[in-house]
Amino acid sequence: MTKEVILTGIRSNAELTLGNYLGAVLPMVQLQKEKHESYDLHFFIPDLHSFTTPVDHSTLYKQTIDHLRTFAAAGFDLNNKSTKIYRQSFIPAHSELFTILNNFAYMGELSRMTQFKDKNEQADTVSSGLFTYPVLMAADILLYGASWVPLGDDQKQHLELTRDLALRFNNKFGETFVVPHEWNKQLEFSHRDNGVRIRSLSNPTKKMSKSVDDPRGTILLSDTPEEATKKIMSATTDDLSEIDFDFEKRPGISNLLQIHSLLTNQTIDQVLELWRSKTSYGDLKTVVSKSVSDFLGTYHEKLAQISPEIVETKLAEDEAILNERTASLLFQAQKSVGLRK
Numbered sequence: 001m002t003k004e005v006i007l008t009g010i011r012s013n014a015e016l017t018l019g020n021y022l023g024a025v026l027p028m029v030q031l032q033k034e035k036h037e038s039y040d041l042h043f044f045i046p047d048l049h050s051f052t053t054p055v056d057h058s059t060l061y062k063q064t065i066d067h068l069r070t071f072a073a074a075g076f077d078l079n080n081k082s083t084k085i086y087r088q089s090f091i092p093a094h095s096e097l098f099t100i101l102n103n104f105a106y107m108g109e110l111s112r113m114t115q116f117k118d119k120n121e122q123a124d125t126v127s128s129g130l131f132t133y134p135v136l137m138a139a140d141i142l143l144y145g146a147s148w149v150p151l152g153d154d155q156k157q158h159l160e161l162t163r164d165l166a167l168r169f170n171n172k173f174g175e176t177f178v179v180p181h182e183w184n185k186q187l188e189f190s191h192r193d194n195g196v197r198i199r200s201l202s203n204p205t206k207k208m209s210k211s212v213d214d215p216r217g218t219i220l221l222s223d224t225p226e227e228a229t230k231k232i233m234s235a236t237t238d239d240l241s242e243i244d245f246d247f248e249k250r251p252g253i254s255n256l257l258q259i260h261s262l263l264t265n266q267t268i269d270q271v272l273e274l275w276r277s278k279t280s281y282g283d284l285k286t287v288v289s290k291s292v293s294d295f296l297g298t299y300h301e302k303l304a305q306i307s308p309e310i311v312e313t314k315l316a317e318d319e320a321i322l323n324e325r326t327a328s329l330l331f332q333a334q335k336s337v338g339l340r341k
Helices: 018-035 057-073 093-102 107-111 114-122 128-142 153-173 183-190 225-233 251-263 268-275 281-304 308-336
Strands: 005-009 040-045 083-087 146-148
Touching: 005 018, 005 128, 018 040, 018 057, 018 251, 040 057, 057 281, 057 308, 083 308, 093 128, 093 308, 107 128, 107 153, 114 128, 114 153, 128 153, 146 183, 153 183, 153 308, 225 281, 251 268, 251 281
Parallel strands: 005 040, 005 146, 040 083
Antiparallel strands: none
């Protein structure tokens, strides 16, 4: 019996942060551990998506490899038999199916996508690639018959568009694509309804982002323990007297407590047993700094053991397999629209 497919990925448009590690890398490692026996897992780098927003093209290839090295260093098993890793641009069927699906997507529904609207309001140079990006994302998903697509809240509209395109195509040409499960089921499946969101150390009302120029508020995975310590010790907190956890009223101090809990494998309640009602923010920052420093030291050691050649060899193997597998569904779609007989 064919196993259902779980598909997920992460862009390689910038260097990964501690926030990416705790909010995206570790959940993916856990997902593989929990699901590999019952599902096929497709983990890919959507490198064609990477330059829908500004990117340093000279480092893009290296960042793709380094991102996968990070996942391996975090415990993601590159050689798991139920897991395939690949780069979007190395599977031409992604782009070919995108071209077909683009003609079944409507300008109105694409213009309502929140990410495009937000970027379009901020600049006059937003690319058409960002406008059609959700269609390429739909091709990424439908090409492999993925039922499960663990996503963040900001991708909800894109999942809905994927479902709409699959149903639209199937209704016109017959059953061609597997329709991914709807949003609420996806949340239940991936436990993302309470996803981790690490905040900026300098502006804790915003997330720690690899795509935002926020050097004081962002801990990069390449930072030394000393650099990370300096950032944490200068982190923005508040002027209240006692330590407590409340992201609505006290995002800065709550962010530090959350980072410490995740890096020490404790619940927030366990951390609060030691810190609630204490008044020394400096002592808390010192403890959080040590947990981050210890993590970075261990992470750098593990990363050094994962060579780029190990990752590239695995990518080449899986991409060869998937180029063969995707040919059948792409041919079916081409035949449906009259491109093949």
